[in-house]
Amino acid sequence: MLRLIGRRLLLMIPTLILVSILVFALAEVLPGDVGRTILGPYATQEQVEILNQQMGVDRPLYERYLSWAGGFVTGDWGESLLLKTAVFPTVMRALGNSLILAGFALVIIVPTSILIGVFAGLRRDSALDRTITVSTLSMTVIPEFVSGVILLYIFAVWLKWLPVTAMPPAGSNFFDRFYYLILPAIPLMFLELGYIARMARVGTVQVLAMPYIRTAVLKGLPRRRVIFGHVLRNAMVPTVTVIGSQVGWLIGGLVVIETLFVYPGIGKVMVDAAQYHDVVMLEASVLVVAVIYMIANLIADIVVALLNPRIRMGG
Amino acid sequence: MDEGRNPSRPDPDLAEEASWVDADPEMLEFRADADAGTDRRAQELTADVAAEQEQRRQRRYLMRALLRSPTFMTGLVIVIFWVLMGAFSWVFTQSPFSVDAMASLQAPSGSHWFGTDDLGRDVFARTMAGARTVLIIAPLATILALLWGGIIGLAAGFYRGITDEVIMRLVDVLLALPIIITSILILSLLGKSLAIVIVVIGALFTPVVSRTIRSAVIGEREREYVMAARLRGERSAFVMAREILPNITQPIIVEGTIRLGYAVFTAATLSFLGFGLVPPSPDWGLTIATERVFLQIAPWTVLFPAAALASLVVGVNLITDGLGRVFSK
Numbered sequence: 001m002l003r004l005i006g007r008r009l010l011l012m013i014p015t016l017i018l019v020s021i022l023v024f025a026l027a028e029v030l031p032g033d034v035g036r037t038i039l040g041p042y043a044t045q046e047q048v049e050i051l052n053q054q055m056g057v058d059r060p061l062y063e064r065y066l067s068w069a070g071g072f073v074t075g076d077w078g079e080s081l082l083l084k085t086a087v088f089p090t091v092m093r094a095l096g097n098s099l100i101l102a103g104f105a106l107v108i109i110v111p112t113s114i115l116i117g118v119f120a121g122l123r124r125d126s127a128l129d130r131t132i133t134v135s136t137l138s139m140t141v142i143p144e145f146v147s148g149v150i151l152l153y154i155f156a157v158w159l160k161w162l163p164v165t166a167m168p169p170a171g172s173n174f175f176d177r178f179y180y181l182i183l184p185a186i187p188l189m190f191l192e193l194g195y196i197a198r199m200a201r202v203g204t205v206q207v208l209a210m211p212y213i214r215t216a217v218l219k220g221l222p223r224r225r226v227i228f229g230h231v232l233r234n235a236m237v238p239t240v241t242v243i244g245s246q247v248g249w250l251i252g253g254l255v256v257i258e259t260l261f262v263y264p265g266i267g268k269v270m271v272d273a274a275q276y277h278d279v280v281m282l283e284a285s286v287l288v289v290a291v292i293y294m295i296a297n298l299i300a301d302i303v304v305a306l307l308n309p310r311i312r313m314g315g
Numbered sequence: 316m317d318e319g320r321n322p323s324r325p326d327p328d329l330a331e332e333a334s335w336v337d338a339d340p341e342m343l344e345f346r347a348d349a350d351a352g353t354d355r356r357a358q359e360l361t362a363d364v365a366a367e368q369e370q371r372r373q374r375r376y377l378m379r380a381l382l383r384s385p386t387f388m389t390g391l392v393i394v395i396f397w398v399l400m401g402a403f404s405w406v407f408t409q410s411p412f413s414v415d416a417m418a419s420l421q422a423p424s425g426s427h428w429f430g431t432d433d434l435g436r437d438v439f440a441r442t443m444a445g446a447r448t449v450l451i452i453a454p455l456a457t458i459l460a461l462l463w464g465g466i467i468g469l470a471a472g473f474y475r476g477i478t479d480e481v482i483m484r485l486v487d488v489l490l491a492l493p494i495i496i497t498s499i500l501i502l503s504l505l506g507k508s509l510a511i512v513i514v515v516i517g518a519l520f521t522p523v524v525s526r527t528i529r530s531a532v533i534g535e536r537e538r539e540y541v542m543a544a545r546l547r548g549e550r551s552a553f554v555m556a557r558e559i560l561p562n563i564t565q566p567i568i569v570e571g572t573i574r575l576g577y578a579v580f581t582a583a584t585l586s587f588l589g590f591g592l593v594p595p596s597p598d599w600g601l602t603i604a605t606e607r608v609f610l611q612i613a614p615w616t617v618l619f620p621a622a623a624l625a626s627l628v629v630g631v632n633l634i635t636d637g638l639g640r641v642f643s644k
Contacts (some may be wrong), residue, residue, distance in 0.1 A: 018488045026500055141632045142625045143580050145587045145600070149607055149621050153614050242578070252495035256584055260607070270496070271588055274503035287502055290492050 004305060010272070012294050019290045020072070024065050027283050033208030072287065073278040091269065098254055098265035099240075101166075105182050105188040105250070111234050113193045114239055117200025118232060124205055133198070140194025144187040144253045148260045151186055166261035184261045191253045192246050199242040210234075237307050244300020251293060329423035333576065380641045387637025393630030397623075401446035411597045420613040430615040432606055441597035442619045446627065448586070448598040452513050453578035459517025460578075463572050464524025469555045472532025479529075486522040494519045495584060502590040512591050516581050520574050527570045531563040538562075565642050572635040579628050598622040 036048050071077065077087040077167030093225040113136075120132040139147065156164040162183045207213060208231065216226045262268070266285055273281035381387050385407075405411075415435030425429040429438035471482040499517050505511050535541060536559065544558045556628060585591040586600035599620040606616040 015488060016505065019491050022488070023500065026504060048555050080463055137627045137632065137636070138625075141576060141580065141628050143583050143587070143600075143628065145584065145603060146621045146625050146628075149610060149617050150625075153610055153618060157614060168424050248493040252493045253582075255495055255499070259588055271499065274499050275589060277503065282500065282503065286492070286496060289496055293493060294491070 001305065005302060006299065008298050012298070016291065016294065020069055020287060021065065021289075023286050027279050068283075072284070074151075077284045078280045080273075080278055080281045082273070082276050082281065087281055087284045090281070090286055091266065094264060094266040094285075095288060098258070100177065100266060101181055101184060101258070101263065101265060102188075102250060102254055104178060104313060105185040109186050109189045109192050109196065110243060112189060114200045114232075114236070115197035116193070117197035117239070118227075118235060120197065121201040121204025121208070121235070122227070122231075124201075124208075129201075133171060133201070136197045137194040138171065139190040140192070142190070144191050144256050145260050147190050148184075148187040148257060151183060152260075155183060166258075166263040184257050184263060184297045187257055188250065188253050191249055192243075195242055195246060196239060200235055200239045203238045204231055207231050207234045216314055240307060241300075241304050244297065247293060247296040247300065251289060275298040369481065377641060381637065384637040384641055386633050386640070390630045390633025390635075390637060393626055394634060397446040397627050397630070398450060400443045401450045404440070404443035404446070410435040411436065411444040412441040412595055413437075416427075420609065422613075423615055429619045430613065432602075432613070432616045433609060438616055438619055441602065442599075442623050445597040445599040445620055445623060448509070448592055449579055449582050449594060449624075449627070452509065452516065452582040452591075453575055455513045456516035456520065456578045457571055457575045457580070459514065460520035460524045460574055463517065463521040464526075465528055465560075465567070467521065467525035468528025469532055469559065472529040473536060473551065473559070475533075476588075479589060482525070485571070486525060489519075489522045494581065495604070498585060499588065502585065507590060507593060509592070512585060516578055516585075518605050519581075520578065524570055524574060527566060528563065531566040532559055535559050535562055552614065555610055569635070569639055569642060572631070572638055576628065576631040576635055578610055579631055583624055583628075 036043070039048055039051060044211060075088055077091065079085065080090065083090065104153050116132060119255065120129045123129050152164065155162045163180050164249070166180055166184045168180045211227065213230055216230055217223075221229075251267075254265060255271060257263070258265040258267040259271050266289060270285040271279070273285060343374070347404065392421045413436065415431070418427075418431050418435040419433050420437075421427060421431045423438075427437050427439065429442055432438055432441070442616075467482055471479045498519055501515050502511065532555075540562075541554060541558055544554045549558075582591060583600040586598050587604045589601075589604060592601050602620045603617055603624075606613075606620075609616050
């Protein structure tokens with residue numbers, strides 16, 4: 001098990017280096033002459049060259065990449081071109097906000113979608129099953145900002161049950177935050193619901209066909225114990241696997257939801273940096289997201305390995 | 316019959332036999348029986364004729380099954396509706412661009428079915444016209460992805476070995492970032508235009524498509540007909556394009572419709588985030604982004620485009636679902 005984790009961690013390094021080269025190349029090479037871009041068409045060539053030298057962009061590419069990557073590793077992430085503040089604390093604060101939202105969303109997503117899926121699987125091929133399958137799938141394919149505005153209208157504008165904003169006013173206590181996060185978390189749940197529920201349903205249907213379920217029923221176990229003791233437990237493995245593969249969608253969803261609800265997370269930071277060409281901030285936030293994405297995938301793989309003895313022993 | 320498989324090829328011998336087959340299949344069978352050892356090509360051709368009939372029969376069966384599938388038909392009706400709206404809504408609605416400052420943010424009424432937005436533009440006209448941009452971007456991006464992914468997947472699956480290894484590692488790196496993030500990164504640097512959005516979405520979908528096609532090719536490459544073509548001494552490009560490709564159309568079609576759904580999703584999301592189109596385009600994603608500040612006082616400006624976009628995405632996915640079900644039977 002430890003060897004498996006170690007190997008995966010080692011494998012992350014080359015991928016991360018390639019991704020960082022990609023990000024660096026896209027952000028630094030494509031825009032062309034940086035000094036000219038900043039100073040505009042009316043600056044003299046001399047002025048452009050002076051600025052380029054000051055910013056160090058006249059050095060050879062590999063040198064710039066190494067100093068940028070080195071700075072990234074040591075926590076010196078430079079200064080935002082737009083806000084003129086250090087990038088590191090800004091990105092970290094935003095990341096914290098995003099993790100709270102994502103964690104809260106996951107806490108809602110996983111049990112809800114598993115319960116819905118198992119419920120549909122237990123009533124396989126009934127009208128209810130078909131209704132659940134079609135509606136959860138529709139919720140999943142509808143873009144999160146669409147379900148987001150519709151939910152905002154229903155629960156915040158029309159019924160007034162939930163707040164319109166995603167951040168509580170300053171000075172409110174920690175738990176208030178979650179009340180404000182309910183509305184942003186639901187579209188994220190929709191995004192994942194279809195896949196996870198579908199896997200849970202398929203898992204349930206497969207487990208129900210197993211001989212040991214018949215045995216359990218025939219020996220007179222109450223239905224509740226058959227479902228919770230046998231069905232739920234065995235249907236979990238494929239379900240957890242698919243949750244891991246959904247991390248990328250969750251991150252994409254976060255970017256959109258944070259923009260829709262003006263929530264100060266890393267997605268919002270990234271979109272703003274991209275909109276206003278804040279290259280330093282953009283590079284840092286994209287790279288942080290890449291690292292988080294890889295770590296999340298690794299955790300998902302470890303959980304799957306823990307659930308599946310064949311992988312656990314073999315690794 | 317596949318045109319590639321006989322008359323169009325510059326092989327006079329084979330072309331002659333082909334016309335002969337068309338004239339009298341029984342005669343061919345007779346001859347094939349007579350010298351079975353020497354004339355394998357003739358046998359192949361008889362097999363071709365039978366295979367072709369079988370194929371045609373199967374295609375008819377699939378069409379009937381699709382026409383009878385409520386999922387597929389519902390999706391098709393929705394998508395056709397929006398295609399018609401995207402193409403012709405200008406003809407019968409008010410102008411989606413004409414501004415009327417005196418009539419801003421009016422509730423739905425007889426003269427404005429869906430109300431008006433902050434600039435007094437007719438929301439009904441804009442909602443109907445909004446189908447256009449997304450229905451230009453998504454299919455074109457999907458076609459690009461199928462084209463590039465098809466070429467890469469065919470090459471990787473057909474040659475295997477080091478080519479396969481290199482291509483698939485590159486694919487892994489491209490997939491190391493969520494698609495929406497890579498596209499934000501690229502679009503913020505390349506600028507906003509319809510063509511760039513199409514190319515970026517197409518390029519980002521290419522790795523996934525090539526993976527699907529690669530595995531389909533791997534399933535086919537050891538089949539007898541591929542062996543036969545190779546033993547005939549066909550060039551690799553010919554075997555890939557004329558022999559393998561026609562046999563993996565089903566997975567390609569299913570992959571295409573799945574990607575189309577994601578392309579609609581991604582295109583709409585990018586314009587919502589402000590990386591796709593610019594005002595005054597009536598694009599749904601863009602409209603939701605710009606009008607959402609009026610959600611509390613004029614919800615119709617946001618809710619109608621949102622419902623329209625939702626219906627299109629669901630429609631495309633119903634088609635995908637229906638196709639997948641019919642094909643997997």
